Amino acid sequence: MSNPLKFTILSGDRSGPFYHTYGTSLPYFEKYNMLDAKAIDYVDSGLLKVSDVVEFQRQYCSESVIMMKKLKKLGKVCIFHCDDNIWELPPNNPAISTYKPGSPVVERFEMLMKMAHAVTTSTPYLKKWCLKYNPNVYVYRNLVDPIIESFKSPGGDNPEEIRIGWTGTPHHHDDIAPIEPLFLELVKDPRVKLVFMGYAPPTVLHNIPRARWEYYDFVPVDAFYMTLANLDFDIGIAPLIEHGFNYGKTARKAQEYAILKVPMVLSSIKCYSEWKHGETCLKPQENTVQGWLKRITYLIENPKEANKLSEMAYKQVIKNHDINVYSWERANLYYTIYEEVTGTKHPHMEYVTRGYTISRAGGN
Numbered sequence: 001m002s003n004p005l006k007f008t009i010l011s012g013d014r015s016g017p018f019y020h021t022y023g024t025s026l027p028y029f030e031k032y033n034m035l036d037a038k039a040i041d042y043v044d045s046g047l048l049k050v051s052d053v054v055e056f057q058r059q060y061c062s063e064s065v066i067m068m069k070k071l072k073k074l075g076k077v078c079i080f081h082c083d084d085n086i087w088e089l090p091p092n093n094p095a096i097s098t099y100k101p102g103s104p105v106v107e108r109f110e111m112l113m114k115m116a117h118a119v120t121t122s123t124p125y126l127k128k129w130c131l132k133y134n135p136n137v138y139v140y141r142n143l144v145d146p147i148i149e150s151f152k153s154p155g156g157d158n159p160e161e162i163r164i165g166w167t168g169t170p171h172h173h174d175d176i177a178p179i180e181p182l183f184l185e186l187v188k189d190p191r192v193k194l195v196f197m198g199y200a201p202p203t204v205l206h207n208i209p210r211a212r213w214e215y216y217d218f219v220p221v222d223a224f225y226m227t228l229a230n231l232d233f234d235i236g237i238a239p240l241i242e243h244g245f246n247y248g249k250t251a252r253k254a255q256e257y258a259i260l261k262v263p264m265v266l267s268s269i270k271c272y273s274e275w276k277h278g279e280t281c282l283k284p285q286e287n288t289v290q291g292w293l294k295r296i297t298y299l300i301e302n303p304k305e306a307n308k309l310s311e312m313a314y315k316q317v318i319k320n321h322d323i324n325v326y327s328w329e330r331a332n333l334y335y336t337i338y339e340e341v342t343g344t345k346h347p348h349m350e351y352v353t354r355g356y357t358i359s360r361a362g363g364n
Contacts, residue, residue: 002347004029004036007334008051009081010067011041012058019221020252021083021122022057024145025330028323034331034352043067048076052346053334055079055120056112060098060105068115077341079334080116082109082130088244090174117341120333123271125247136340138333143323144255151229152260158193162300165195165233165262167253175239175246175267176201182289186296187212195231233262235299235306240267241287251275258317263306265295274320280313328352 007029009022022039029035040047043063048054054071056064056078068078086099086106099106113119113133120138121130130137164186166176180203186192187208194204194213204213219227236257240246249271257264258280266272268283277283282298284291299306335349 002351004033004348004352005331005335005338005346006050006052007035007037007055008048008053009037009039009055009057010043010048010059010064011039012056012060012064018057019224020142021081021140023222024225024323025143025327028327029331032327034328035334045070049074051076053077053079053338055081055334056116057081058083058109059112060108062108065108065111065115068112072115072117075342077118077338078116079337080112080119080134082113082119082121082126085126085129085245085248087129088248090243090245092174093171093245095171118337122250123248125244125270129248136337138337140333141326141329142250142252142255142321143326143330144259144317144321145225145323146259146318148225148229148256148259151226153230153232157232160191161193161234162189162191163193163195163232163234164237164296165197165231165235166237166239167197167228167231168199170199172199172240173201175241178241178287179239179289179292182292182296183208183213185289185293189300192300195233197227197231228256229260233257233260235296236262236264237292237296238264238266238272239287239292240269240271242269246271254281254313255317255321258310258313261310261314263299263310264313265292265299275313275316278309280309280316282309 011018026037026039029037048067048071054076056068071078086109089096089099110133113130116134118136118138119130119134120140121127122140124139127137127139180201183194183201183204184207186194197216198218200215238253240249247270251271251274254264254266254272254275264281266275266281266283267287275281282295284295331352335346335352339345
């Protein structure tokens with residue numbers, strides 16, 4: 001059997017997007033002998049020069065531009081990965097300080113996209129933006145790892161509690177702001193405990209008794225799955241408002257709730273269109289306090305129906321986003337780009353395309 005394609009991801013950070021896109025998938029590339037894959041967060045010219053394909057993920061430093069130019073001269077395949085809509089940031093979003101229009105960071109971001117042989121991204125909406133800078137744009141399927149189930153602790157500390165949770169960053173305050181008074185309404189039920197990781201709204205921190213909420217700061221990204229699994233959410237919420245920045249988002253949060261069998265209430269926004277109201281989740285008719293309260297209250301008062309929704313959501317995420325089933329798609333994408341750029345079909349590509357069906361049949 002031929003040796004797999006040598007693939008290196010040059011990371012711009014060790015954030016959630018990096019871990020979800022690469023940190024979970026790289027071991028599976030090796031497990032199924034699909035790619036000889038490595039991830040680094042610094043420029044190692046020796047390693048990069050012996051790679052067949054190098055993917056640049058959100059690189060801010062000028063060294064990335066220099067390195068991509070050198071690698072292209074050496075005949076290496078260079079890809080840029082875009083995982084955020086930096087062009088339509090809400091004016092009050094903290095990310096605007098990094099992605100200020102016309103700033104050196106944005107100029108470098110766009111320059112790398114133009115220089116790369118191809119661009120990968122996470123949503124069709126982002127693809128439309130990326131096509132302005134590069135004609136060769138590919139969209140990844142989001143993948144989740146069923147191993148997250150094994151991280152769950154058996155039972156909660158207080159079975160009487162109803163733990164309503166959300167995870168995110170301050171970048172999503174604008175999404176919570178329209179329904180922030182919701183949390184004051186929810187704690188009127190003495191069984192409810194609010195649980196947040198990464199960011200907690202000011203209304204919760206300043207106006208709700210400390211015993212009624214839990215807050216967990218950021219954790220190392222490779223510990224995110226373990227931490228999320230042990231927060232013991234009974235209901236997960238995912239509010240997003242309508243604007244371009246959010247149109248570029250994936251349904252990652254819904255997929256994480258689904259793999260943990262957490263009943264969920266999701267915003268009625270395009271990125272959650274895969275998840276159908278009344279089948280795998282509930283969605284408010286209006287993005288108002290009363291709209292969200294109605295859906296959450298229904299799940300609280302109808303635990304059997306909530307369980308049915310979570311079971312259906314679990315089946316859907318396993319069917320469409322299991323990393324054991326679909327890792328080959330992403331690996332095959334790198335082989336395809338390699339062939340298109342070099343004009344040479346890599347001898348290992350046939351194994352990835354056909355041979356992986358043997359492993360896929362084995363499931364988890």
